[in-house]
Amino acid sequence: MSRAFFVNGESMVAVKSNVASAIPVLTQLGLTDSPIRITPNFRHQDIIVDAWGPQVPPEIQAFLLDVNITISLVHFDPVVLAVCESLSIGGGAADGTTPRAGVLMGGNAARFAVGNNYIGLNILSPVAGVPWRFLYTYMTGPPLTFPLGTERSVVTTNWRGILYTNDPFGGGTAQPGTAAGTGALGAVIWDHILDT
Amino acid sequence: MANAYNINGETMVMAKGGAHFATVPGLGGIVMSQPTQVGLASDSIRITPTFRHTNVPSADFGPAVPPEVMFNLAHVDISMGLIFWDNQVVDLCMAEAMGGLGAGFGAGKMQPAGQMLGRGRPLLASGNSFISMVLLSPVLGIPWRFPASYLTAPPLEIPLGTKASLIQLNWRAIPYASPLLSGGNFTSGNPRGKDVLSSGVVLWDHFTDD
Numbered sequence: 001m002s003r004a005f006f007v008n009g010e011s012m013v014a015v016k017s018n019v020a021s022a023i024p025v026l027t028q029l030g031l032t033d034s035p036i037r038i039t040p041n042f043r044h045q046d047i048i049v050d051a052w053g054p055q056v057p058p059e060i061q062a063f064l065l066d067v068n069i070t071i072s073l074v075h076f077d078p079v080v081l082a083v084c085e086s087l088s089i090g091g092g093a094a095d096g097t098t099p100r101a102g103v104l105m106g107g108n109a110a111r112f113a114v115g116n117n118y119i120g121l122n123i124l125s126p127v128a129g130v131p132w133r134f135l136y137t138y139m140t141g142p143p144l145t146f147p148l149g150t151e152r153s154v155v156t157t158n159w160r161g162i163l164y165t166n167d168p169f170g171g172g173t174a175q176p177g178t179a180a181g182t183g184a185l186g187a188v189i190w191d192h193i194l195d196t
Numbered sequence: 197m198a199n200a201y202n203i204n205g206e207t208m209v210m211a212k213g214g215a216h217f218a219t220v221p222g223l224g225g226i227v228m229s230q231p232t233q234v235g236l237a238s239d240s241i242r243i244t245p246t247f248r249h250t251n252v253p254s255a256d257f258g259p260a261v262p263p264e265v266m267f268n269l270a271h272v273d274i275s276m277g278l279i280f281w282d283n284q285v286v287d288l289c290m291a292e293a294m295g296g297l298g299a300g301f302g303a304g305k306m307q308p309a310g311q312m313l314g315r316g317r318p319l320l321a322s323g324n325s326f327i328s329m330v331l332l333s334p335v336l337g338i339p340w341r342f343p344a345s346y347l348t349a350p351p352l353e354i355p356l357g358t359k360a361s362l363i364q365l366n367w368r369a370i371p372y373a374s375p376l377l378s379g380g381n382f383t384s385g386n387p388r389g390k391d392v393l394s395s396g397v398v399l400w401d402h403f404t405d406d
Contacts, residue, residue, distance in 0.1 A: 047201060059201060061203075100358075101358040102357070102358030102359060102360075104360075168206070168236055168280055169206055169208055169233075169236060169280075170206065181206065181208070181332070181334045182206070182334065183205070183206035183334070
């Protein structure tokens with residue numbers, strides 16, 4: 001692929017969650033008033049060796065990553081947004097209702113299985129043709145701001161994508177690309193295939 | 197082997213118990229006479245050998261510094277904080293450490309005071325409550341196996357609440373031996389019969405159970 005200006009296009013945000021939720025199929029959430037910002041957080045840890053002094057490492061270990069996605073919604077479905085909020089707090093029964101404290105977001109379940117409250121966050125790419133799919137996300141709060149007034153509301157949302165698995169040893173059904181005994185090897189945090 | 201960073205990898209804790217696990221009722225389907233996953237830790241697992249040495253003093257060297265030291269065996273402590281674990285397997289390990297899982301005895305119900313864990317039987321035989329505990333090594337390829345280990349308490353801490361329980365476990369491994377296992381009865385022709393011999397007893401090795 002050669003150099004070019006990268007224009008993603010009209011970046012519709014679409015979401016999908018478990019089969020018992022109100023968004024069991026890919027559902028439009030909305031459009032933004034500004035670019036959607038994807039911020040991977042690579043995790044690295046220095047290995048300090050006295051022979052190289054106390055501050056500069058001769059080697060570094062990579063310890064996976066998580067990712068933040070910042071979305072400012074201006075033309076959106078408030079019902080779908082409320083569903084995402086409920087799922088993000090662990091699957092409340094209704095908008096503004098909480099589950100019990102300490103509920104596991106993934107519920108030891110595979111993707112989109114009952115009990116798995118993670119949301120598949122999809123960002124369409126009608127011009128560049130490189131959509132983004134974050135397999136396991138939830139809305140963080142803060143920052144989550146819902147302004148109310150006479151102006152159109154621009155809702156500031158932040159999503160966190162993680163490498164959820166129901167077996168950290170590898171081979172869990174939530175991460176079918178992994179194998180028992182290999183941990184996170186082959187786990188997927190994002191790809192460029194849309195949910196259906 | 198050259199110098200390198202030693203990265204053990206995803207260190208799964210495995211346990212294998214005596215043959216009695218194949219027949220004792222009420223175990224929820226867990227057959228711990230085969231290698232069984234105990235769980236994964238939230239942080240590094242720590243292996244702490246305790247070597248026992250005794251000074252051999254000599255007046256010529258004064259009272260403080262010996263010219264020779266005697267080795268008097270060792271034991272090992274293995275500490276771990278498990279975050280992703282099988283509570284039934286941990287329960288069975290606790291029961292074994294409390295004297296054994298006989299018929300009608302589960303974790304929390306006492307065996308008689310003074311019950312021996314090994315009961316003079318070979319390791320992994322029916323009735324021997326020592327557990328062969330293995331730490332897998334998927335990256336480095338150097339697993340650790342402690343053939344005669346048991347849970348000590350303290351420290352054994354089971355937090356209960358709304359957060360995921362991080363259970364603190366400490367295992368102690370000893371060089372188990374029993375005079376009942378030494379071949380033959382004592383006779384004038386077999387002066388070592390029923391003796392307890394430490395030489396050659398395995399405290400740890402780098403194999404896995406099968």
